[in-house]
Amino acid sequence: MSRTALFLDRDGVINQDNGYVYLRHEFKFLDGIFDLVRHANTLGYLVVVVTNQAGIGRGYFTETSFATLTKWMVAEFQAADAILHKVYHCPYHPTAGLGKYLKDDFSRKPKPGMILQAARELHIDLSSSVMIGDKETDMQAGITAGVGKNLLLAPDQHPVSNMAQYQQISSLKEAFEHLSNRLDPRLSS
Numbered sequence: 445m446s447r448t449a450l451f452l453d454r455d456g457v458i459n460q461d462n463g464y465v466y467l468r469h470e471f472k473f474l475d476g477i478f479d480l481v482r483h484a485n486t487l488g489y490l491v492v493v494v495t496n497q498a499g500i501g502r503g504y505f506t507e508t509s510f511a512t513l514t515k516w517m518v519a520e521f522q523a524a525d526a527i528l529h530k531v532y533h534c535p536y537h538p539t540a541g542l543g544k545y546l547k548d549d550f551s552r553k554p555k556p557g558m559i560l561q562a563a564r565e566l567h568i569d570l571s572s573s574v575m576i577g578d579k580e581t582d583m584q585a586g587i588t589a590g591v592g593k594n595l596l597l598a599p600d601q602h603p604v605s606n607m608a609q610y611q612q613i614s615s616l617k618e619a620f621e622h623l624s625n626r627l628d629p630r631l632s633s
């Protein structure tokens with residue numbers, strides 16, 4: 445049986461994107477993120493993080509420091525009764541990666557590798573799933589993978605017209621209705 449997932453970008457969706465965040469004291473959770481994940485859990489979504497972490501490939505921080513921060517992040521959600529089921533990250537960079545990290549990898553957004561891997565491993569039905577990101581590259585990854593609904597969190601931007609393939613939201617709160625609508629066939633458009 446396949447499941448529905450909520451895919452979340454990390455920097456700019458879960459935490460403030462201050463650039464290459466890898467220390468706990470730099471990690472500031474966005475308002476409403478715990479509520480959103482808890483709500484998604486209640487509706488039956490798997491919640492899966494898909495995050496580019498080229499800071500690893502660039503040598504700014506290590507796989508170990510990323511893993512330590514991730515473990516703490518997942519525990520913070522858990523303490524708020526919100527479950528992140530899995531975290532995928534891409535450490536590579538096509539031009540600035542050092543050594544083995546210099547690679548145009550299929551897992552690096554805007555490519556869809558992380559989402560496709562999650563779908564395989566966790567038996568996710570992508571067409572009924574939702575992606576939330578704060579960059580066009582997140583939207584491209586979701587669209588290419590076949591995610592049914594792609595939401596661009598862009599609080600400071602005026603809504604852009606002519607976006608057939610994704611929708612813009614101005615807050616995480618706004619994502620609630622999109623999640624509910626997906627699971628209720630009477631409301632889905």
Ligand SMILES: [Mg+2]
Nearest residue numbers: 453455456578
């Ligand atoms: Mg981001």
